[in-house]
Every structure is written in C-alpha cells, then in structure tokens.
Amino acid sequence: MTISGIVRFVAQHATRSNKLKLFFTLLALLTYKYRSHAIGTRRRPDLKEPKGTVPFFGHMILMASMPSTDLYDYFERTYRELGPVWSISLPGIGRMIQGDTPEMLEHVLKTNFWAYHKGPHFTGSMGDAFGKGILSADGESWKFQRKLATHLFNVNAFREYTSEVFNKEAQKVLDYLSKAADSGSVVDFHAIMHAFTLDVFGSVSFGESFGCLENIDGSVPFADAVGDLLGICSLRLVDPLWKVREAVTSVGKKARELKFVMRERIRTIVERRRREGLGDKKDILQLLLEATDDDGNPLTEEYLVDIILTFTIAGRDTMAQSVAWMMFSMLRNETDPSVMEKLVREVDEVLGGSLPTYETHKKQKYAEACFFETLRMYPPLPRNFKTCVQDDILPDGTKIYAGEMFTWSSYVMGRSEQLWGPDVKEFKPDRWLGREKASSLSKFSSFHLGPRTCVGQGFAVLEALTIVGLVLQNFELKLVEPGKVPEYGLGTTLAMRYGLPVRVTHRVRGDASATAVEA
Numbered sequence: 001m002t003i004s005g006i007v008r009f010v011a012q013h014a015t016r017s018n019k020l021k022l023f024f025t026l027l028a029l030l031t032y033k034y035r036s037h038a039i040g041t042r043r044r045p046d047l048k049e050p051k052g053t054v055p056f057f058g059h060m061i062l063m064a065s066m067p068s069t070d071l072y073d074y075f076e077r078t079y080r081e082l083g084p085v086w087s088i089s090l091p092g093i094g095r096m097i098q099g100d101t102p103e104m105l106e107h108v109l110k111t112n113f114w115a116y117h118k119g120p121h122f123t124g125s126m127g128d129a130f131g132k133g134i135l136s137a138d139g140e141s142w143k144f145q146r147k148l149a150t151h152l153f154n155v156n157a158f159r160e161y162t163s164e165v166f167n168k169e170a171q172k173v174l175d176y177l178s179k180a181a182d183s184g185s186v187v188d189f190h191a192i193m194h195a196f197t198l199d200v201f202g203s204v205s206f207g208e209s210f211g212c213l214e215n216i217d218g219s220v221p222f223a224d225a226v227g228d229l230l231g232i233c234s235l236r237l238v239d240p241l242w243k244v245r246e247a248v249t250s251v252g253k254k255a256r257e258l259k260f261v262m263r264e265r266i267r268t269i270v271e272r273r274r275r276e277g278l279g280d281k282k283d284i285l286q287l288l289l290e291a292t293d294d295d296g297n298p299l300t301e302e303y304l305v306d307i308i309l310t311f312t313i314a315g316r317d318t319m320a321q322s323v324a325w326m327m328f329s330m331l332r333n334e335t336d337p338s339v340m341e342k343l344v345r346e347v348d349e350v351l352g353g354s355l356p357t358y359e360t361h362k363k364q365k366y367a368e369a370c371f372f373e374t375l376r377m378y379p380p381l382p383r384n385f386k387t388c389v390q391d392d393i394l395p396d397g398t399k400i401y402a403g404e405m406f407t408w409s410s411y412v413m414g415r416s417e418q419l420w421g422p423d424v425k426e427f428k429p430d431r432w433l434g435r436e437k438a439s440s441l442s443k444f445s446s447f448h449l450g451p452r453t454c455v456g457q458g459f460a461v462l463e464a465l466t467i468v469g470l471v472l473q474n475f476e477l478k479l480v481e482p483g484k485v486p487e488y489g490l491g492t493t494l495a496m497r498y499g500l501p502v503r504v505t506h507r508v509r510g511d512a513s514a515t516a517v518e519a
C-alpha cells in the first residue's frame with residue numbers, strides 16, 4: 001500500500017476512541033516501510049549503501065553531520081569500502097545512485113544521454129545563478145545554446161581575440177606579483193587567479209574587465225555577488241529544506257539582492273552596447289546580439305543575461321581553482337622537483353621571453369600534461385549528478401528508475417588505483433605524454449563526457465597555459481606551507497578554503513633548476 005493509501009485508510013477509520021491507536025499504528029507502519037531509506041524514495045535492497053541510515057531520513061543525518069570539506073574524501077573512502085556502485089537516499093532530494101566506472105559514465109553521459117536530464121533538483125537550486133542559461137538547460141533550449149557556444153569557440157577571430165585578452169589581463173597579474181616580489185610580501189595565488197579569470201571573462205564577453213585585478217585586496221561588488229550567490233545556491237543542493245530556511249532567515253532576501261547586483265551589471269553593459277551599436281567586435285556579446293532564435297527573433301534581454309552570466313560562472317571558478325591547484329601540485333614537497341624544472345625549461349624554450357600566442361600553446365606539451373594531471377587529482381567539479389527521466393538499466397545491471405539521480409565523482413575516479421595504476425597518488429604529468437587525447441578517456445571526466453562535454457575546454461587549456469607560462473617566465477613561487485594540502489572550500493567547485501599563500505621572487509631567466517630546487 002502507498003503512503004497516501006495508508007493515510008486515507010486511517011482518515012476514514014479514525015474515531016474519537018481509536019484515534020491514538022490508529023496514529024501509532026500508522027507511525028509503526030511508516031517506520032517499517034521507511035526503516036532503511038528516506039521518505040519519498042523507493043526502497044532499494046539491491047543496492048549497497050553506506051552505514052548511517054535512519055528511518056524516514058535515510059542518509060540525511062550522516063550527510064548533514066559531515067563537514068562539507070571532508071565530503072570528497074568520504075566519497076573516496078566509500079568507493080574503497082563498497083566499490084564503485086552504491087547509493088544514498090535523502091528526504092526531499094531523492095535517491096542518488098553513485099556509479100564511478102568509465103562504463104557507467106559512457107552509458108549515462110553518452111549512449112543513453114537522452115534518458116538523463118539536469119532535473120528539477122539542479123535547476124531549482126541553481127536557478128538564481130544560471131537562470132535559463134546552458135548549464136541548467138535541457139532539450140531544445142540546451143541544443144540552441146550549445147550550437148551558439150560551439151560556433152563561438154570555433155571562430156578563428158574569437159580565438160585570436162581571446163589570446164590577446166589572456167596576455168593583456170596576465171600582464172596585470174605580473175605587475176601585481178612584481179610588487180609582491182619587491183616588497184617580499186606573501187600573496188594569495190588562489191585569490192589572484194579568481195580575479196584574473198573573472199576579468200578575462202569580462203573582456204572576452206564584452207570587451208571590458210570587471211576591474212578585479214586592480215582591486216585584488218579589496219572588494220568588487222559584481223565578483224562578490226557571484227561568489228556569494230554561488231555559495232547560497234550550492235548549499236541548496238544538499239538541503240531539502242532550503243526554501244523554508246531561506247524564508248525564515250535573511251538568506252532568501254540576500255539571494256535576491258545578489259542576483260539583482262549580478263544581473264544589473266550585465267544589463268547595463270548590454271544596454272550600452274545596444275546604444276553604441278555593434279561595430280565589428282569579436283566578443284561573446286556581439287555574437288549573442290546578432291543571434292536569433294529558431295523563429296528568427298532576437299534573443300530576449302533576460303535570456304541574453306542568463307547566457308552571459310552562465311558562461312561567466314562556468315569559466316571563472318573552474319579556471320581559477322584549477323590553475324591554483326596546478327601551482328600547488330608542482331610546488332608541494334611531495335612532487336618530484338624535476339616536474340617544475342621541466343616545465344620552466346619548456347616555457348623558456350617555447351616562449352623565449354616573448355608573449356604566448358595561439359601557435360606557441362601547441363608546443364607547450366609538458367605544460368598541458370601538468371594541467372591535465374592537476375585536473376585528474378583536483379577536478380574543479382569533483383562531484384556531479386543527472387536526474388534519470390526514463391527507467392534505465394546501468395551497464396552492471398543496476399536498475400535506475402525515473403526520478404532517481406545518477407551521481408559520479410571525477411575526484412574519486414581520478415584517484416582510483418584500479419583506473420590509474422599504483423602510482424595514482426603521485427603527481428606525474430608524464431602519464432599524459434604521448435597518450436591519446438584526454439577527452440577520449442572515459443575514466444577522465446573532469447571536463448565531462450559526451451554531448452555536454454565542457455564547451456570551453458580549449459579556451460580553458462589556452463588560458464591556463466598562458467597564465468602559468470607568463471608567471472613562471474618571470475617569477476619563482478614558493479608555497480608558504482609546502483607540506484600541507486590546502487583545505488577544501490565549501491560549494492560545488494573545489495576551492496581552497498583559505499587560499500594559497502605564496503612568496504614570490506623575480507626570476508633570472510635560464511635558471512630553471514633554481515625554481516625547482518628552491519620550491
């Protein structure tokens with residue numbers, strides 16, 4: 001009998017004298033029904049589950065009591081204990097089936113792509129940040145935006161333009177580091193990269209930066225609003241009662257204010273461009289203003305703002321954090337110093353003291369390998385999920401019903417000995433050299449797989465190689481705490497909670513070994 005059936009039965013048969021008895025009977029029945037899983041979810045005795053489930057609440061108490069900074073390590077431990085396929089259930093969110101194998105990812109993200117959507121849990125939680133932008137879109141709206149984005153990233157003029165922007169914004173980073181080197185002060189490389197990637201995106205989107213690099217130690221309202229709103233939205237993903245919580249606290253009001261700040265900034269820029277005319281600019285805004293929907297109508301103002309904001313968010317934290325983790329990975333005590341030595345030598349040989357270009361990037365094979373090795377160990381999106389919209393069977397025979405979620409972790413898979421071999425814990429860029437393209441490896445999902453693979457992947461690699469190349473060409477960096485892994489931040493991306501403090505000194509070019517040895 002279903003819950004509503006039981007409740008109907010009790011309501012029909014309740015009299016003044018038996019009310020209490022029926023209530024306890026109902027409670028006992030429900031407790032029995034939901035003894036091992038969350039209310040509103042299907043019982044799945046066929047699936048392995050981690051210990052800690054409570055009647056009605058499933059794994060909610062376990063998850064809520066876990067510091068979010070430990071979440072990914074918990075997933076890794078669970079993978080080792082239970083294997084790659086296991087499940088949890090959460091009231092108000094649903095059942096999540098974790099499947100950390102390349103075959104599972106191939107199936108869900110490629111072969112049966114159509115059966116898995118972003119789903120209401122994602123769009124509801126992240127809607128304030130992404131609106132109807134590509135990251136929360138499904139179906140026709142996704143197809144339309146994907147076509148636009150693919151076109152944009154493949155236009156040669158756009159590629160050349162982005163190379164110029166990278167160099168221009170990177171110069172501001174170099175100026176900042178130069179002052180730090182002169183004064184001997186410690187700087188937060190993680191914060192610098194957040195300022196860099198947001199300014200890059202402003203310039204690439206509409207030809208003007210957000211001014212973050214001029215204000216690294218201060219505050220930029222747009223940048224603060226992006227960071228704070230993403231923080232609020234990420235919390236919603238793990239809190240089934242977020243609507244109530246936000247209604248009774250000041251968080252709901254705060255979210256609305258932050259959303260307003262973000263959207264107003266973009267709206268002002270769009271209005272100004274419309275007033276000034278399009279000209280022959282090569283930025284994202286130009287493409288969007290020229291684009292029409294399937295009926296030949298220009299995109300509405302709201303849709304345009306959604307698309308730009310989504311792109312900005314997609315390209316900021318992921319980029320900033322991956323470059324910060326790359327620097328950490330190369331400078332930490334555990335990494336063989338020859339890694340940095342080789343990288344600096346390549347930078348010197350390829351760039352020879354000049355600015356990177358689209359062509360020089362193609363020769364930075366070792367730098368690219370270092371970047372991919374970083375993304376293996378520290379994927380900016382460590383965990384992801386899709387909602388199943390049509391009953392399906394996963395490659396190992398596990399059933400997944402419509403409404404249940406398929407979850408996977410690039411973090412766990414990137415650290416799996418079965419998938420990467422016994423040296424999985426070592427930072428070894430060489431494992432990427434002479435290999436097939438990273439995007440064809442299903443065990444590497446840091447850029448996603450299949451039709452929804454990160455559309456900005458090429459852009460991301462160029463941006464990373466530019467900034468890392470220019471920084472290492474000019475400076476030696478040393479971690480303040482080379483023996484300690486930075487604590488993970490809260491949120492959906494793999495931030496460093498307390499940043500990445502580094503000391504900077506000017507580099508005498510041609511001295512590649514000094515960087516590695518001293519680091």
Ligand code: HEM
Pocket residue numbers: 134135146149311314315316318319322375379380381384445446447448451452453454455456457459460
């Ligand atoms: C190291 C940096 C980056 C990583 C690791 C990364 C990773 C990802 C991942 C995992 C997804 C799939 C998200 C999902 O659907 O659940 C994605 C999608 C996307 N990324 Fe990136 N990304 C990076 C940089 C960028 C940059 C710089 C841009 C923009 C220039 C960008 C634009 C996008 C867009 C537009 C999508 C949506 C694609 C779609 O749904 O079809 N990303 N990215």
